[in-house]
Amino acid sequence: MNKIATYMDREHRRCDEQYAAAExxxxxxxxxxxxxxxxxxLRMFELHLDKEERVLFPRLDRAMGNAYGPTAVMRAEHGHMRDTLCEMSAALTRRDAEDFFDNADTLRVLMHQHNLKEEGILYPHADRALADQADAVIAGMESLALAEAGSPA
Known part of the structure; x- marks a missing residue:
């Protein structure tokens, strides 16, 4: 059963679709x-990263007994993507399509490589390592989404 992988893969697709509309x-x-x-x-993407960083990664780190392994790499990559998104936001504010798309090229490469690692390695590993906790992990991620939806923008 691939509960976590399926849930997170679906989130990647939804983020991709929303990004494509913006682009x-x-x-x-x-x-x-x-x-x-x-x-x-940006709201969808940040919520997705929060779900990983606040729910999935801590549980995976505990299960692996290692907070400096794969999740550390994923967190660092999240930082690179956030930095690039800040540049893109600034370009959008200036209505500078050329600068936006220059940064979008970088983001596309970062996200593609990142998602390959998550979807091909990390999420399947999470399904194995957290099989007995999968429902709780997903419930925890959903509670973040509900809290986000209920908070003022």
């Missing part, structure tokens, strides 16, 4: 829609 709006220079779509993507 399409920027390409059309529909700046108001682009700002809304990119802001929605």
């Amino acid at each position: 399409a709006a920027i390409a059309r220079k529909d700046w108001d829609t682009a700002e809304d779509d990119f802001a929605a993507f």
Whole structure:
């Protein structure tokens, strides 16, 4: 059973779809829609990272007895992606499509490599290592989503 992997893979696809909508709006220079779509993507993406960093990774670290292994690499990559997204946000604020897409190229490479590692290695490992906790892990991630939905924007 691949509960965690399936849940997280689905989140990757939803983030990808929202990002594609933002990118399409920027390409059309529909700046108001682009700002809304990119802001929605950033909320989804940050929530996804929070689910990993606050729920999945700590449990995986405990199960492996190692907080300096694969999850440390994933956290570092999250930082690189967040930095790139800040640059993209600034470009969007300036309505600078060229700078946005220059940074988007970097983000695309970072996300592709990152997702390959998560989907091919980390999530399947989480399903094995946390098999008896999978429902609790997913419930914990869902509670973060509910808390986010209930908090003021």
